[in-house]
Amino acid sequence: MKPYPLVHVQEPNLLKDTFPYTLPPLIKFTDDIIETIDGKQVHFDPRSAVTRDIHITDTTFRDGQQSRPPYTREQMVKTYEMLSRLGGPQGVIRQTEFFLYTQNDRDTVDACRNLGLKYPEITGWIRANKADFRLVKEMQLKETGMLTSASDYHIFYKQNQTRQEAMDQYCEVVEAALEAGIRPRCHLEDVTRADIKGFVLPFVQRLEKMTESLPENSKVKIRLCDTMGFGISYPNVEEPRSIPKLIYRMKEECGVSAERLEWHGHNDFHKVHINGANCWVYGLNAVNTTLFGFGERTGNPPLESAVMEYVALKGGLNGVNLAVITEIAEYFTKVIGAPIPANYPFVGKDFNTTRAGIHAGGLRRNEEIYNIFDTTALLNRPPRVAITDKSGTDGVALWVNDFLGLKGEQQLTVMKVAKIQRWVMDQYEKEKRLTTISDEELEAQVKLHFPELYAQATNKKA
Amino acid sequence: MTREEITRRVIAVTARELGKKPEEIKEPHHFAFDLGADSLKSIELVAAFEEEFDLNLNEEEALKVQTVGAAIDFFVQLLPE
Numbered sequence: 255m256k257p258y259p260l261v262h263v264q265e266p267n268l269l270k271d272t273f274p275y276t277l278p279p280l281i282k283f284t285d286d287i288i289e290t291i292d293g294k295q296v297h298f299d300p301r302s303a304v305t306r307d308i309h310i311t312d313t314t315f316r317d318g319q320q321s322r323p324p325y326t327r328e329q330m331v332k333t334y335e336m337l338s339r340l341g342g343p344q345g346v347i348r349q350t351e352f353f354l355y356t357q358n359d360r361d362t363v364d365a366c367r368n369l370g371l372k373y374p375e376i377t378g379w380i381r382a383n384k385a386d387f388r389l390v391k392e393m394q395l396k397e398t399g400m401l402t403s404a405s406d407y408h409i410f411y412k413q414n415q416t417r418q419e420a421m422d423q424y425c426e427v428v429e430a431a432l433e434a435g436i437r438p439r440c441h442l443e444d445v446t447r448a449d450i451k452g453f454v455l456p457f458v459q460r461l462e463k464m465t466e467s468l469p470e471n472s473k474v475k476i477r478l479c480d481t482m483g484f485g486i487s488y489p490n491v492e493e494p495r496s497i498p499k500l501i502y503r504m505k506e507e508c509g510v511s512a513e514r515l516e517w518h519g520h521n522d523f524h525k526v527h528i529n530g531a532n533c534w535v536y537g538l539n540a541v542n543t544t545l546f547g548f549g550e551r552t553g554n555p556p557l558e559s560a561v562m563e564y565v566a567l568k569g570g571l572n573g574v575n576l577a578v579i580t581e582i583a584e585y586f587t588k589v590i591g592a593p594i595p596a597n598y599p600f601v602g603k604d605f606n607t608t609r610a611g612i613h614a615g616g617l618r619r620n621e622e623i624y625n626i627f628d629t630t631a632l633l634n635r636p637p638r639v640a641i642t643d644k645s646g647t648d649g650v651a652l653w654v655n656d657f658l659g660l661k662g663e664q665q666l667t668v669m670k671v672a673k674i675q676r677w678v679m680d681q682y683e684k685e686k687r688l689t690t691i692s693d694e695e696l697e698a699q700v701k702l703h704f705p706e707l708y709a710q711a712t713n714k715k716a
Numbered sequence: 717m718t719r720e721e722i723t724r725r726v727i728a729v730t731a732r733e734l735g736k737k738p739e740e741i742k743e744p745h746h747f748a749f750d751l752g753a754d755s756l757k758s759i760e761l762v763a764a765f766e767e768e769f770d771l772n773l774n775e776e777e778a779l780k781v782q783t784v785g786a787a788i789d790f791f792v793q794l795l796p797e
Contacts, residue, residue, distance in 0.1 A: 646755070647755070647756060647759050667772075667773070667775040668759050668775055668779075669759055669762050669763040669766055669773065669775065669778070670763070672756065672759045672760045672763045673763075675756055675759070676756065676760065679756060
Protein backbone atom coordinates (compact mmCIF):
# COMPACT_ATOMS: atom_id res chain seq x y z
CA MET A 255 0.00 0.00 0.00
CA LYS A 256 1.40 3.43 -0.90
CA PRO A 257 1.06 5.55 2.26
CA TYR A 258 -0.91 8.78 2.08
CA PRO A 259 -0.60 10.74 5.34
CA LEU A 260 -3.38 13.18 6.21
CA VAL A 261 -2.42 16.69 5.11
CA HIS A 262 -3.40 19.28 7.72
CA VAL A 263 -4.41 22.66 6.29
CA GLN A 264 -5.37 25.96 7.86
CA GLU A 265 -7.54 26.99 4.92
CA PRO A 266 -9.75 24.69 2.82
CA ASN A 267 -8.31 23.56 -0.50
CA LEU A 268 -11.18 24.35 -2.86
CA LEU A 269 -9.29 23.29 -6.01
CA LYS A 270 -10.15 26.58 -7.68
CA ASP A 271 -7.95 25.86 -10.71
CA THR A 272 -10.49 23.23 -11.71
CA PHE A 273 -13.61 24.56 -9.97
CA PRO A 274 -13.34 28.33 -10.43
CA TYR A 275 -17.09 28.79 -9.79
CA THR A 276 -16.98 31.85 -12.08
CA LEU A 277 -16.96 29.32 -14.95
CA PRO A 278 -18.25 25.78 -15.33
CA PRO A 279 -15.71 23.29 -13.91
CA LEU A 280 -12.75 22.96 -16.24
CA ILE A 281 -11.60 19.75 -17.93
CA LYS A 282 -7.85 19.23 -17.88
CA PHE A 283 -6.17 16.24 -19.46
CA THR A 284 -2.92 14.87 -18.17
CA ASP A 285 -1.86 12.39 -20.83
CA ASP A 286 -2.53 10.96 -24.27
CA ILE A 287 -5.33 8.50 -24.98
CA ILE A 288 -4.03 5.31 -26.58
CA GLU A 289 -6.08 3.34 -29.10
CA THR A 290 -4.97 0.20 -30.86
CA ILE A 291 -5.73 0.35 -34.57
CA ASP A 292 -4.72 -2.47 -36.92
CA GLY A 293 -2.34 -3.77 -34.24
CA LYS A 294 -0.58 -0.41 -33.76
CA GLN A 295 -0.82 1.88 -30.77
CA VAL A 296 -2.14 5.25 -31.86
CA HIS A 297 -1.85 8.26 -29.56
CA PHE A 298 -4.58 10.88 -29.39
CA ASP A 299 -3.65 14.09 -27.60
CA PRO A 300 -6.86 15.34 -25.95
CA ARG A 301 -5.12 18.60 -24.99
CA SER A 302 -5.21 19.58 -28.66
CA ALA A 303 -8.90 20.43 -28.15
CA VAL A 304 -7.71 23.55 -26.33
CA THR A 305 -5.75 24.88 -29.29
CA ARG A 306 -7.81 23.57 -32.22
CA ASP A 307 -10.74 25.56 -33.58
CA ILE A 308 -13.35 23.28 -32.07
CA HIS A 309 -16.87 24.61 -32.53
CA ILE A 310 -20.55 23.80 -32.55
CA THR A 311 -22.86 23.47 -35.50
CA ASP A 312 -26.60 23.50 -35.16
CA THR A 313 -29.41 21.51 -36.73
CA THR A 314 -32.30 22.75 -34.59
CA PHE A 315 -34.20 23.78 -37.72
CA ARG A 316 -33.49 20.55 -39.62
CA ASP A 317 -33.10 17.43 -37.47
CA GLY A 318 -34.55 19.30 -34.50
CA GLN A 319 -37.65 20.12 -36.43
CA GLN A 320 -38.15 16.57 -37.67
CA SER A 321 -39.15 15.58 -34.15
CA ARG A 322 -41.88 18.15 -33.56
CA PRO A 323 -44.52 20.33 -35.18
CA PRO A 324 -42.93 22.94 -37.46
CA TYR A 325 -41.74 26.22 -36.03
CA THR A 326 -43.22 29.42 -37.43
CA ARG A 327 -40.97 31.68 -39.42
CA GLU A 328 -41.02 34.23 -36.60
CA GLN A 329 -39.96 31.58 -34.08
CA MET A 330 -37.09 30.44 -36.28
CA VAL A 331 -35.83 33.96 -36.92
CA LYS A 332 -35.96 34.77 -33.21
CA THR A 333 -34.18 31.50 -32.34
CA TYR A 334 -31.55 32.15 -35.00
CA GLU A 335 -30.89 35.59 -33.53
CA MET A 336 -30.54 34.12 -30.03
CA LEU A 337 -28.18 31.39 -31.30
CA SER A 338 -26.01 34.13 -32.73
CA ARG A 339 -25.83 35.95 -29.40
CA LEU A 340 -25.20 32.72 -27.50
CA GLY A 341 -22.31 31.67 -29.75
CA GLY A 342 -20.75 35.13 -29.70
CA PRO A 343 -18.53 36.97 -32.15
CA GLN A 344 -15.97 34.16 -32.48
CA GLY A 345 -18.65 31.90 -33.95
CA VAL A 346 -18.50 29.19 -31.31
CA ILE A 347 -21.89 28.28 -32.81
CA ARG A 348 -20.51 28.32 -36.32
CA GLN A 349 -23.25 27.11 -38.64
CA THR A 350 -26.91 26.17 -38.71
CA GLU A 351 -28.68 24.22 -41.42
CA PHE A 352 -32.12 24.65 -42.92
CA PHE A 353 -34.49 22.61 -45.03
CA LEU A 354 -35.06 24.22 -48.40
CA TYR A 355 -38.03 22.24 -49.66
CA THR A 356 -40.99 24.56 -49.14
CA GLN A 357 -41.45 28.20 -49.94
CA ASN A 358 -41.76 28.81 -46.21
CA ASP A 359 -38.36 27.11 -45.67
CA ARG A 360 -36.77 29.38 -48.22
CA ASP A 361 -38.50 32.53 -46.97
CA THR A 362 -37.24 31.73 -43.46
CA VAL A 363 -33.67 31.40 -44.71
CA ASP A 364 -34.03 34.82 -46.37
CA ALA A 365 -35.47 36.35 -43.20
CA CYS A 366 -32.57 35.02 -41.11
CA ARG A 367 -30.03 36.18 -43.69
CA ASN A 368 -31.61 39.62 -43.65
CA LEU A 369 -30.59 39.98 -40.00
CA GLY A 370 -27.04 40.38 -41.31
CA LEU A 371 -25.46 38.24 -38.57
CA LYS A 372 -22.05 36.72 -39.18
CA TYR A 373 -22.69 33.59 -37.13
CA PRO A 374 -24.11 31.05 -37.31
CA GLU A 375 -23.58 30.73 -41.06
CA ILE A 376 -26.64 29.42 -42.85
CA THR A 377 -26.25 26.18 -44.77
CA GLY A 378 -28.72 23.90 -46.51
CA TRP A 379 -29.63 20.25 -46.25
CA ILE A 380 -30.65 18.13 -49.23
CA ARG A 381 -30.78 14.57 -50.44
CA ALA A 382 -27.98 13.74 -52.82
CA ASN A 383 -29.90 14.19 -56.05
CA LYS A 384 -29.79 16.85 -58.69
CA ALA A 385 -33.35 18.05 -58.18
CA ASP A 386 -32.62 18.89 -54.56
CA PHE A 387 -29.34 20.48 -55.49
CA ARG A 388 -31.19 23.00 -57.67
CA LEU A 389 -32.76 24.42 -54.49
CA VAL A 390 -29.37 25.13 -52.98
CA LYS A 391 -28.26 26.89 -56.13
CA GLU A 392 -31.36 29.04 -56.22
CA MET A 393 -30.86 30.05 -52.60
CA GLN A 394 -27.23 30.97 -53.31
CA LEU A 395 -25.94 29.18 -50.23
CA LYS A 396 -22.21 28.71 -49.88
CA GLU A 397 -22.46 25.24 -48.36
CA THR A 398 -24.95 22.45 -48.22
CA GLY A 399 -25.19 19.15 -46.47
CA MET A 400 -26.23 16.24 -48.61
CA LEU A 401 -27.44 12.85 -47.56
CA THR A 402 -24.86 10.24 -48.60
CA SER A 403 -25.91 7.14 -46.73
CA ALA A 404 -23.05 4.85 -45.83
CA SER A 405 -24.47 1.60 -44.50
CA ASP A 406 -25.79 -1.27 -46.52
CA TYR A 407 -29.02 -1.00 -44.53
CA HIS A 408 -29.62 2.27 -46.35
CA ILE A 409 -27.93 1.54 -49.67
CA PHE A 410 -29.52 -1.86 -50.22
CA TYR A 411 -32.79 -1.69 -48.29
CA LYS A 412 -33.76 1.96 -48.59
CA GLN A 413 -32.18 3.12 -51.82
CA ASN A 414 -32.33 -0.25 -53.55
CA GLN A 415 -28.88 0.32 -55.02
CA THR A 416 -25.52 -1.38 -55.18
CA ARG A 417 -22.61 0.25 -53.42
CA GLN A 418 -21.20 1.35 -56.78
CA GLU A 419 -24.50 2.93 -57.83
CA ALA A 420 -24.81 4.77 -54.53
CA MET A 421 -21.24 6.07 -54.60
CA ASP A 422 -21.53 7.19 -58.24
CA GLN A 423 -24.75 9.04 -57.50
CA TYR A 424 -23.31 10.78 -54.47
CA CYS A 425 -20.19 11.80 -56.38
CA GLU A 426 -22.24 13.13 -59.26
CA VAL A 427 -24.08 15.55 -56.95
CA VAL A 428 -20.85 16.50 -55.18
CA GLU A 429 -19.33 17.25 -58.58
CA ALA A 430 -22.32 19.43 -59.48
CA ALA A 431 -22.00 21.33 -56.22
CA LEU A 432 -18.31 21.94 -56.72
CA GLU A 433 -18.92 23.13 -60.27
CA ALA A 434 -21.49 25.61 -58.94
CA GLY A 435 -19.05 26.88 -56.34
CA ILE A 436 -21.05 25.41 -53.46
CA ARG A 437 -19.16 23.54 -50.81
CA PRO A 438 -20.60 20.05 -50.32
CA ARG A 439 -20.84 18.51 -46.87
CA CYS A 440 -21.37 14.79 -47.23
CA HIS A 441 -23.48 13.33 -44.46
CA LEU A 442 -22.32 9.73 -44.05
CA GLU A 443 -25.64 8.49 -42.78
CA ASP A 444 -25.55 5.41 -40.53
CA VAL A 445 -21.75 5.36 -40.61
CA THR A 446 -21.53 3.57 -37.25
CA ARG A 447 -23.32 0.60 -38.83
CA ALA A 448 -21.47 0.73 -42.15
CA ASP A 449 -18.70 -1.36 -43.73
CA ILE A 450 -15.86 1.06 -42.98
CA LYS A 451 -13.15 -0.53 -45.12
CA GLY A 452 -15.52 -1.81 -47.79
CA PHE A 453 -17.49 1.37 -48.48
CA VAL A 454 -16.83 4.34 -46.20
CA LEU A 455 -13.10 4.68 -46.76
CA PRO A 456 -13.26 4.09 -50.54
CA PHE A 457 -16.02 6.71 -50.82
CA VAL A 458 -14.23 9.34 -48.74
CA GLN A 459 -10.93 8.66 -50.52
CA ARG A 460 -12.71 9.16 -53.85
CA LEU A 461 -14.14 12.45 -52.57
CA GLU A 462 -10.67 13.57 -51.51
CA LYS A 463 -9.29 12.63 -54.90
CA MET A 464 -12.01 14.68 -56.60
CA THR A 465 -11.03 17.77 -54.65
CA GLU A 466 -7.29 17.33 -54.27
CA SER A 467 -6.55 20.38 -56.41
CA LEU A 468 -8.88 22.63 -54.42
CA PRO A 469 -7.80 24.79 -51.49
CA GLU A 470 -8.50 23.33 -48.07
CA ASN A 471 -11.41 25.69 -47.39
CA SER A 472 -13.23 24.54 -50.54
CA LYS A 473 -12.82 20.81 -50.13
CA VAL A 474 -15.64 18.48 -49.22
CA LYS A 475 -16.64 18.39 -45.57
CA ILE A 476 -17.51 15.05 -43.99
CA ARG A 477 -20.26 14.70 -41.42
CA LEU A 478 -20.10 11.43 -39.49
CA CYS A 479 -23.72 10.59 -38.79
CA ASP A 480 -24.35 8.23 -35.90
CA THR A 481 -27.89 7.83 -37.11
CA MET A 482 -28.98 5.16 -34.65
CA GLY A 483 -26.79 6.17 -31.71
CA PHE A 484 -24.57 3.10 -32.12
CA GLY A 485 -21.27 5.01 -31.81
CA ILE A 486 -19.03 4.17 -28.85
CA SER A 487 -16.37 6.50 -27.54
CA TYR A 488 -14.53 4.07 -25.24
CA PRO A 489 -11.04 3.21 -26.43
CA ASN A 490 -10.47 -0.08 -28.22
CA VAL A 491 -13.95 -0.90 -29.43
CA GLU A 492 -14.37 -2.79 -32.69
CA GLU A 493 -15.43 -1.04 -35.89
CA PRO A 494 -17.77 0.35 -37.09
CA ARG A 495 -18.94 1.43 -33.63
CA SER A 496 -15.57 2.86 -32.57
CA ILE A 497 -15.52 6.64 -32.70
CA PRO A 498 -11.75 7.07 -32.24
CA LYS A 499 -10.99 4.58 -35.02
CA LEU A 500 -13.43 6.33 -37.33
CA ILE A 501 -11.89 9.73 -36.73
CA TYR A 502 -8.39 8.35 -37.10
CA ARG A 503 -9.16 6.68 -40.42
CA MET A 504 -10.86 9.81 -41.76
CA LYS A 505 -7.89 11.97 -40.89
CA GLU A 506 -4.91 9.70 -41.37
CA GLU A 507 -6.08 7.33 -44.09
CA CYS A 508 -8.32 9.63 -46.11
CA GLY A 509 -6.67 12.98 -45.47
CA VAL A 510 -9.74 14.77 -44.14
CA SER A 511 -8.57 17.53 -41.83
CA ALA A 512 -10.08 18.21 -38.40
CA GLU A 513 -11.58 21.41 -39.83
CA ARG A 514 -13.58 19.40 -42.36
CA LEU A 515 -14.83 16.72 -40.00
CA GLU A 516 -18.09 16.91 -38.09
CA TRP A 517 -19.99 14.57 -35.76
CA HIS A 518 -23.77 14.21 -35.75
CA GLY A 519 -25.10 11.96 -32.99
CA HIS A 520 -28.38 10.51 -31.76
CA ASN A 521 -29.35 9.65 -28.24
CA ASP A 522 -30.79 6.16 -28.59
CA PHE A 523 -28.39 4.79 -25.98
CA HIS A 524 -28.02 7.90 -23.80
CA LYS A 525 -24.56 8.55 -25.20
CA VAL A 526 -25.32 11.53 -27.33
CA HIS A 527 -23.58 14.32 -25.44
CA ILE A 528 -20.52 12.42 -24.34
CA ASN A 529 -19.99 10.94 -27.80
CA GLY A 530 -20.05 14.41 -29.31
CA ALA A 531 -17.68 15.76 -26.68
CA ASN A 532 -15.33 12.83 -27.22
CA CYS A 533 -15.24 13.59 -30.92
CA TRP A 534 -13.68 16.94 -30.05
CA VAL A 535 -11.24 15.11 -27.83
CA TYR A 536 -10.37 12.52 -30.48
CA GLY A 537 -9.59 15.21 -33.00
CA LEU A 538 -12.48 16.55 -35.08
CA ASN A 539 -13.56 20.15 -34.85
CA ALA A 540 -17.32 20.36 -35.36
CA VAL A 541 -20.03 18.80 -33.22
CA ASN A 542 -23.53 19.05 -34.62
CA THR A 543 -26.24 19.78 -32.07
CA THR A 544 -29.80 20.92 -31.49
CA LEU A 545 -31.25 23.15 -28.81
CA PHE A 546 -32.27 21.00 -25.83
CA GLY A 547 -31.39 17.91 -27.84
CA PHE A 548 -34.69 18.04 -29.73
CA GLY A 549 -34.29 15.75 -32.71
CA GLU A 550 -35.39 12.63 -34.49
CA ARG A 551 -36.56 9.94 -31.99
CA THR A 552 -34.33 10.33 -28.93
CA GLY A 553 -32.70 13.50 -30.19
CA ASN A 554 -29.29 14.94 -30.92
CA PRO A 555 -26.46 16.34 -28.78
CA PRO A 556 -27.96 19.20 -26.77
CA LEU A 557 -26.47 22.46 -27.99
CA GLU A 558 -26.43 24.06 -24.55
CA SER A 559 -24.47 21.12 -23.12
CA ALA A 560 -21.99 21.34 -25.98
CA VAL A 561 -21.52 25.03 -25.17
CA MET A 562 -20.76 24.13 -21.53
CA GLU A 563 -18.33 21.42 -22.67
CA TYR A 564 -16.66 23.90 -24.98
CA VAL A 565 -16.09 26.34 -22.12
CA ALA A 566 -14.85 23.55 -19.86
CA LEU A 567 -12.37 22.30 -22.47
CA LYS A 568 -11.20 25.74 -23.56
CA GLY A 569 -10.98 27.11 -20.04
CA GLY A 570 -12.82 30.29 -20.96
CA LEU A 571 -15.92 31.71 -22.57
CA ASN A 572 -14.34 32.89 -25.84
CA GLY A 573 -17.23 35.25 -26.44
CA VAL A 574 -20.00 32.82 -25.49
CA ASN A 575 -22.91 34.43 -23.63
CA LEU A 576 -24.22 31.62 -21.46
CA ALA A 577 -27.14 33.66 -20.11
CA VAL A 578 -28.76 33.44 -23.55
CA ILE A 579 -29.30 29.73 -22.84
CA THR A 580 -31.82 30.75 -20.19
CA GLU A 581 -33.42 33.22 -22.56
CA ILE A 582 -33.80 30.56 -25.26
CA ALA A 583 -35.24 28.08 -22.77
CA GLU A 584 -37.84 30.59 -21.64
CA TYR A 585 -38.72 31.34 -25.24
CA PHE A 586 -39.10 27.65 -26.06
CA THR A 587 -41.27 26.90 -23.04
CA LYS A 588 -43.37 30.06 -22.92
CA VAL A 589 -43.68 31.12 -26.55
CA ILE A 590 -43.09 28.02 -28.65
CA GLY A 591 -44.70 25.71 -26.12
CA ALA A 592 -41.95 23.09 -26.25
CA PRO A 593 -41.78 21.46 -22.83
CA ILE A 594 -38.37 20.99 -21.20
CA PRO A 595 -38.22 18.43 -18.36
CA ALA A 596 -37.86 20.09 -14.95
CA ASN A 597 -34.65 18.21 -14.14
CA TYR A 598 -33.00 18.90 -17.52
CA PRO A 599 -29.43 20.18 -16.99
CA PHE A 600 -28.75 23.93 -17.24
CA VAL A 601 -32.29 24.90 -18.31
CA GLY A 602 -34.91 22.75 -16.59
CA LYS A 603 -37.06 24.53 -14.03
CA ASP A 604 -35.43 22.58 -11.22
CA PHE A 605 -31.89 22.05 -12.54
CA ASN A 606 -30.40 23.96 -9.59
CA THR A 607 -33.32 23.55 -7.21
CA THR A 608 -32.90 21.35 -4.17
CA ARG A 609 -35.65 19.62 -2.25
CA ALA A 610 -33.36 18.04 0.31
CA GLY A 611 -33.08 19.74 3.67
CA ILE A 612 -29.43 18.78 4.04
CA HIS A 613 -28.61 20.39 0.67
CA ALA A 614 -30.64 23.45 1.58
CA GLY A 615 -28.62 23.69 4.78
CA GLY A 616 -25.42 23.59 2.74
CA LEU A 617 -26.69 26.20 0.30
CA ARG A 618 -27.55 28.52 3.17
CA ARG A 619 -24.07 28.27 4.60
CA ASN A 620 -22.22 28.59 1.30
CA GLU A 621 -23.86 28.49 -2.10
CA GLU A 622 -20.82 26.79 -3.64
CA ILE A 623 -21.38 23.64 -1.60
CA TYR A 624 -24.38 22.57 -3.68
CA ASN A 625 -24.38 24.78 -6.78
CA ILE A 626 -22.47 23.52 -9.83
CA PHE A 627 -21.08 26.98 -10.70
CA ASP A 628 -22.18 30.58 -10.36
CA THR A 629 -25.50 29.97 -12.07
CA THR A 630 -26.71 33.43 -11.05
CA ALA A 631 -23.93 35.24 -12.89
CA LEU A 632 -23.55 32.86 -15.83
CA LEU A 633 -27.11 31.71 -16.47
CA ASN A 634 -29.17 34.26 -14.61
CA ARG A 635 -30.51 31.35 -12.56
CA PRO A 636 -29.89 31.62 -8.79
CA PRO A 637 -29.93 28.28 -6.94
CA ARG A 638 -33.33 27.65 -5.43
CA VAL A 639 -35.11 25.38 -3.03
CA ALA A 640 -38.48 23.71 -3.52
CA ILE A 641 -40.39 23.15 -0.33
CA THR A 642 -41.71 19.72 0.59
CA ASP A 643 -41.73 17.67 3.78
CA LYS A 644 -38.08 16.79 3.01
CA SER A 645 -36.66 20.29 2.58
CA GLY A 646 -36.50 21.11 6.30
CA THR A 647 -36.42 24.41 8.11
CA ASP A 648 -33.16 25.20 6.31
CA GLY A 649 -35.05 24.95 3.04
CA VAL A 650 -37.77 27.29 4.24
CA ALA A 651 -35.17 29.77 5.52
CA LEU A 652 -33.39 29.67 2.17
CA TRP A 653 -36.64 30.21 0.26
CA VAL A 654 -37.83 33.03 2.51
CA ASN A 655 -34.49 34.87 2.52
CA ASP A 656 -34.24 34.49 -1.24
CA PHE A 657 -37.79 35.78 -1.71
CA LEU A 658 -37.23 38.72 0.63
CA GLY A 659 -33.84 39.47 -0.91
CA LEU A 660 -32.10 39.34 2.48
CA LYS A 661 -28.33 38.91 2.52
CA GLY A 662 -25.70 38.29 5.20
CA GLU A 663 -26.59 39.50 8.67
CA GLN A 664 -30.06 40.54 7.51
CA GLN A 665 -31.06 36.95 6.82
CA LEU A 666 -33.75 35.37 8.92
CA THR A 667 -32.68 32.40 11.03
CA VAL A 668 -34.38 29.03 11.11
CA MET A 669 -35.93 30.10 14.42
CA LYS A 670 -37.64 33.05 12.74
CA VAL A 671 -39.17 30.87 10.02
CA ALA A 672 -40.09 27.96 12.28
CA LYS A 673 -43.79 28.87 12.15
CA ILE A 674 -43.77 28.59 8.36
CA GLN A 675 -41.99 25.25 8.56
CA ARG A 676 -44.62 24.04 11.05
CA TRP A 677 -47.31 25.02 8.57
CA VAL A 678 -45.43 23.14 5.84
CA MET A 679 -45.15 20.00 7.94
CA ASP A 680 -48.82 20.19 8.92
CA GLN A 681 -49.68 20.20 5.23
CA TYR A 682 -48.07 16.80 4.87
CA GLU A 683 -48.65 15.22 8.26
CA LYS A 684 -52.16 16.48 9.02
CA GLU A 685 -53.55 17.32 5.59
CA LYS A 686 -51.86 14.31 3.91
CA ARG A 687 -50.64 16.47 1.07
CA LEU A 688 -48.54 14.85 -1.67
CA THR A 689 -47.50 17.81 -3.80
CA THR A 690 -44.75 20.43 -3.52
CA ILE A 691 -45.67 23.65 -1.73
CA SER A 692 -46.07 26.29 -4.42
CA ASP A 693 -44.26 29.61 -4.48
CA GLU A 694 -47.61 31.37 -4.14
CA GLU A 695 -48.46 29.48 -0.94
CA LEU A 696 -45.08 30.30 0.55
CA GLU A 697 -45.46 33.91 -0.42
CA ALA A 698 -48.77 33.99 1.45
CA GLN A 699 -47.02 32.57 4.52
CA VAL A 700 -44.30 35.20 4.32
CA LYS A 701 -46.95 37.90 4.05
CA LEU A 702 -48.69 36.48 7.12
CA HIS A 703 -45.64 36.14 9.36
CA PHE A 704 -43.42 38.98 8.10
CA PRO A 705 -45.79 41.66 6.85
CA GLU A 706 -43.27 44.49 7.01
CA LEU A 707 -40.48 42.60 5.27
CA TYR A 708 -42.99 41.35 2.71
CA ALA A 709 -44.15 44.89 1.95
CA GLN A 710 -40.56 46.11 1.58
CA ALA A 711 -39.62 43.24 -0.71
CA THR A 712 -42.67 43.48 -2.94
CA ASN A 713 -42.32 47.26 -3.20
CA LYS A 714 -38.70 46.77 -4.26
CA LYS A 715 -39.68 44.16 -6.86
CA ALA A 716 -42.47 46.38 -8.19
CA MET B 717 -31.63 38.21 35.60
CA THR B 718 -30.80 35.66 38.30
CA ARG B 719 -29.96 32.07 37.56
CA GLU B 720 -33.06 30.99 39.49
CA GLU B 721 -35.30 33.20 37.37
CA ILE B 722 -33.69 31.95 34.14
CA THR B 723 -34.02 28.33 35.31
CA ARG B 724 -37.70 28.81 36.10
CA ARG B 725 -38.43 30.41 32.76
CA VAL B 726 -36.39 27.91 30.69
CA ILE B 727 -38.25 25.04 32.36
CA ALA B 728 -41.62 26.73 31.89
CA VAL B 729 -41.01 27.36 28.19
CA THR B 730 -39.66 23.84 27.67
CA ALA B 731 -42.68 22.33 29.40
CA ARG B 732 -45.12 24.40 27.35
CA GLU B 733 -43.42 23.74 24.00
CA LEU B 734 -42.83 20.02 24.55
CA GLY B 735 -46.13 19.28 26.29
CA LYS B 736 -44.66 18.31 29.66
CA LYS B 737 -45.30 19.29 33.28
CA PRO B 738 -42.59 21.62 34.68
CA GLU B 739 -41.80 19.23 37.51
CA GLU B 740 -40.97 16.49 34.97
CA ILE B 741 -38.15 18.55 33.52
CA LYS B 742 -34.67 18.28 35.04
CA GLU B 743 -31.47 20.08 34.19
CA PRO B 744 -29.63 16.97 32.86
CA HIS B 745 -32.49 16.23 30.43
CA HIS B 746 -31.54 16.12 26.74
CA PHE B 747 -34.14 17.93 24.65
CA ALA B 748 -34.20 15.24 21.97
CA PHE B 749 -33.40 11.99 23.79
CA ASP B 750 -35.19 12.61 27.11
CA LEU B 751 -37.89 15.09 26.21
CA GLY B 752 -38.68 13.91 22.66
CA ALA B 753 -37.96 17.08 20.72
CA ASP B 754 -37.53 16.34 16.97
CA SER B 755 -35.51 18.72 14.83
CA LEU B 756 -38.37 21.11 14.08
CA LYS B 757 -39.55 21.05 17.70
CA SER B 758 -35.99 21.90 18.80
CA ILE B 759 -35.99 24.92 16.51
CA GLU B 760 -39.43 25.95 17.75
CA LEU B 761 -38.15 25.66 21.30
CA VAL B 762 -35.24 27.98 20.54
CA ALA B 763 -37.68 30.37 18.86
CA ALA B 764 -39.80 30.28 22.03
CA PHE B 765 -36.72 31.07 24.14
CA GLU B 766 -36.03 34.04 21.87
CA GLU B 767 -39.53 35.34 22.51
CA GLU B 768 -39.38 34.61 26.22
CA PHE B 769 -36.12 36.49 26.73
CA ASP B 770 -36.65 39.00 23.91
CA LEU B 771 -33.40 38.02 22.17
CA ASN B 772 -32.24 37.41 18.63
CA LEU B 773 -30.01 34.38 19.01
CA ASN B 774 -27.14 33.27 16.85
CA GLU B 775 -28.54 30.25 15.03
CA GLU B 776 -25.49 28.01 15.13
CA GLU B 777 -24.70 28.72 18.77
CA ALA B 778 -28.29 28.36 19.93
CA LEU B 779 -28.87 25.08 18.11
CA LYS B 780 -25.75 23.57 19.66
CA VAL B 781 -27.43 23.64 23.07
CA GLN B 782 -28.64 20.10 23.77
CA THR B 783 -29.78 19.94 27.42
CA VAL B 784 -31.95 21.93 29.79
CA GLY B 785 -28.93 22.70 31.98
CA ALA B 786 -26.89 23.87 28.97
CA ALA B 787 -29.78 26.12 27.96
CA ILE B 788 -29.85 27.65 31.44
CA ASP B 789 -26.07 28.25 31.30
CA PHE B 790 -26.42 29.71 27.80
CA PHE B 791 -28.97 32.30 28.94
CA VAL B 792 -27.14 33.02 32.19
CA GLN B 793 -24.19 34.08 30.04
CA LEU B 794 -26.35 36.19 27.74
CA LEU B 795 -28.46 37.85 30.44
CA PRO B 796 -26.36 39.48 33.15
CA GLU B 797 -27.83 39.82 36.63
